[in-house]
Amino acid sequence: MGNHHISAKNFDDLPDPARRRGSVTLRRKQAEIRQADQFLFEAPRDSSFVHSDPWRVLRIQSEFVEGFGTLAELGPTISVFGSARTHRGSVEYAQAEAIGRLLVDAGYAVMTGGGPGTMEAANKGAVEAGGTSVGLGIELPFETGLNEWVDLGINFRYFFARKTMFMKYSQGFIVLPGGFGTLDELFEALTLVQTEKVTHFPIVLFGSAFWGPLVDWMRQTLVERGTVSGSDLDLFHLTDDPDDAVAFATTYRPDAAE
Template sequence: MVGMQRQNQQAKNFDSLPDPARRKGSVVLRRGQAQTEQSDSYLLDTREDQDFTHTDPWRVLRIQAEFVEGFGALAGLGPAISVFGSARTSRGSERYLQAEKIGELIASAGVAVITGGGPGAMEAANKGAVSAGGVSVGLGIELPFETGLNEWVDLGINFRYFFARKTMFVKYSQGFIVLPGGYGTLDELFEALTLVQTEKVTGFPIVLVGTSYWLPLLEWLRNTVAEEGAISVADLDLIQLTDDIEEAVDIVVNSARPNGFIVEK
């Protein structure tokens, strides 16, 4: 009798647990299906499996499809700014409210807001854009610990491959505002810096918000990286730092690019 009660309780506990779920491109996977590997890992790992759907020629077609889908969805977007920040930023925190206000200010200027489509600071920026009646875009990515786009994304695309997603951020943004974040945020920041430094994109403002968070990184770049000659001191001018979110938005919104993007307030 005791054993039966314990089994019943375990079953109730199991039923109360949220189903593990994640996205694989446009596909939603739950429970056992969610344990399948990510598309990026299939691409980057060397495999012995010669099934055609696991071969590089097949993946080239899938990669091509991601670019075609992204270009098609975003071609008519118009001027846009990307806002990056941590997925772990908690709702109601100071950083969340900052991201929300940034999204609102960008949208109020008639510019679309693009984020990674996830929770945290990304969700906040999308929410701010929606509250201002603007265009809220989310470019999601297949990850083992995220389940899809946040509820404030109006135009969303889910990608399998990071490099296809990064291309969309740069191609359809006129600048980046970067809030405190982790590896993903740093990856996007340094990707943009590399493209500007090598003149793959020009007139592309990159603004960091949060002096106390970013200053140690900038000091390391100046006192170690530039001091060693790995970058020039002038490369540090590619980054602008502020605690004033209105200043950050003003910098990116009013910066021109070769396509003639200038927003008038």
């Protein structure tokens, strides 16, 4: 996912800045309305029914219905995560493109957070390889919307609804360097695999220079202190090779197991 974020200065420079709130487009003063997740987690300022929790539950339900209905027949899919701030023309952008192409060549759809940077690159690689390119967007401040390489896109209001779609409709994750959003998705996936909420779910960390220090910290701090088991570090695969990343991520295919 990464964060679909650009600076406030750059946002003001855009000719027609817009924000997405689910299926709704907001511009100018309307774009200043608080995010749906803020309304959900903060104390209510408005007692009207449309800002009440029962109404919000219906809105949350509609996101799950929309997501399930749209993605149910997607087929084998791998999600690619990474920074929205990865620049076009960078090595990291080219690697994400290559991963997107290789996944399509292996018979998989490519799903990302739908934003710029790494996400755009993976979607671009999928499209250029003739495959299915999926983007799951989210309402964020100064977001840029779904990138132009997304062929099948859904915009969400709520992070948890969106993350459910990633876990439900992916058969594995490839995680490139990224920020808090990328780390959030990585550790949620690791937790769900560790606790056996999902099984047969390969997780790839791509980029040893970036992820290596984190893996070392896990080994030297978490394992040493006994907060995780040494075997928990086998829940992911670290690599610098796009071919190896795709080969590992596609080790389990549900339609082949039936």
